[in-house]
Amino acid sequence: KYRKWQQRVRVQTSYERNVIQAMNELSRISSQLGIPKACVDEAMGVYEQVLTKGLVRGRSVEAIVAACLHMACRKIGMPRSLDEISQYTRASRKEVARCFRLIARELGVRLPLSDPKLYVPRIVEQLKLSGEILKEALNILEQAKKRGLTAGKDPAGLAAAAVYIASLLRGEVRTQKEVAMAAQVTEVTVRNRYKELARELNIKIPIK
C-alpha cells in the first residue's frame, strides 16, 4: 500500500518536480528583468508544451526556460533580447538561441516578426526622455521600414538609432554611449544605424 503511494508520488513528481524547477527559475529571471505576470504565465504554458513533447531531454532546464521566456515576451509584444535573458541564466546565449530555434521549429510556433518599435519605450524610459521623443522615434522607424532600411538589422540597434536621432531633433540630447547602453548594443551599432537612417531619410540634424 505504501509502495503504491510512493510510486504515485514519484510519477507525479517526475513531471511536477520539473515544472516546479522551471517555475522557480522562470520567476527568478522574470523578477530580475521586471517581466509582467501575464508573460511569465505565457512562458510557463510554452514550457509545458515543450516538456510534454519531450523536447527537454538532454538539454538544460535553464536554457529551455530562457528560450520560452524570450518566446513569450515576443508573443506578448514586450520583447526581451536573448542577451538580456541570457545574462540571468547559467546557459549561454548561444545555447538559449539554439533552444529557441528548436522550440520554434518543433512546435511550429510562428511568432510575429521582430519589430524595432517594440524596443523603443524601454529605451525612452531608461533615458528619462519625453513622450515626444517616443513618438518621433516611432515615426522614424515607420519611415525606415517603408524605405526598406530595416531588413536584416538588429531591432534593438534600429530602435536605439531612432531614439538617438529623435533626441537630437528635439534637443533632449543623449550621447550615443548612453543610448547604446540603454538598448544593450554597442556605440558603433548606434552610430552606423543612425548615419544610415539620417542619410537615407534625409533627416537634417541640427548643429548644437
Next chain:
Amino acid sequence: MPNPTYRIENIVATVNLGVDLDLDKLAERLPAAEYNPEQFPGLILRLQRPKISALIFRTGKMVCTGAKSENELKRAVKELVRLLNEHGADVPITPEIQVQNIVASGNLHAEVDIEKSALMLENSMYEPEQFPGLIYRMDDPKVVLLIFSSGKIVCTGAKKEMQVKDAVFKIHDVLKDIGALYEEVSKEEEEF
C-alpha cells in the same frame, strides 16, 4: 530580368583509402601535419595548391574540405595519396571519393523583401536579432538557403552541382511568385 547566378565556394568530400593508417608515424614524418588525438582523432593536413584541408583518420577514411570544383578535389586527393605514400603509408592510387556537401554563394540580381518572404514561406526562419539572413529549408532539392535582402544568397547541403542550380533557380521563382523580388532601382536608372 536577369537570371540568378551562383558560384561553388566549398566542397566537402569523404575519401576511403581502404587501409588503416599509423597517424603517429605520419605526423612525425609530415612536418605540415597537425595531430592532437586528445583534441580531435583526425590528423589535419593542409595543401597549398590547391588550397585544401584534409582530416585523415586511423581507419583510412579522410575528409577533404575547401575545394571549389570537382577537378580541384580530384587533384587534391591525388596529391594527398602521393604525400601519404611518400611518408610510409601504402594506399591505392584510386580511392573512392564521395561528395558530401556543396556550399555555394549566389545572386538573385534583385532585392528581396525578406519580411514578406518570412511570412509566406512555411519552412523559413527570420530572426534579425540572431542572424541577418532568412533561413529557408527547401524540400526538393533538399538544401538550406540563406537569403539576404541584397539578393545575395548561400546554398548549402547539396551533394550535386545540379541541385545547387535547381535550388537557386527555384528560390528565384518562388520569391518572384510571392512578389518578394524587386528590381535594383539604382542599377536600372544608371543604365538609361
Next chain:
DNA sequence: GCTTTAAAAAGTAACGT
C-alpha cells in the same frame, strides 16, 4: 551533444590606433 575542417552571405562586436 561536443571536438575539427572550409566557405559564403551581412550584421554586430571587440580589439588597436
Next chain:
DNA sequence: ACGTTACTTTCGAAAGC
C-alpha cells in the same frame, strides 16, 4: 572614427568522448 579580426547562421562527413 577608422581598420582589422572575429564571431553569429547554414551543411556534411570522419572517430571518439
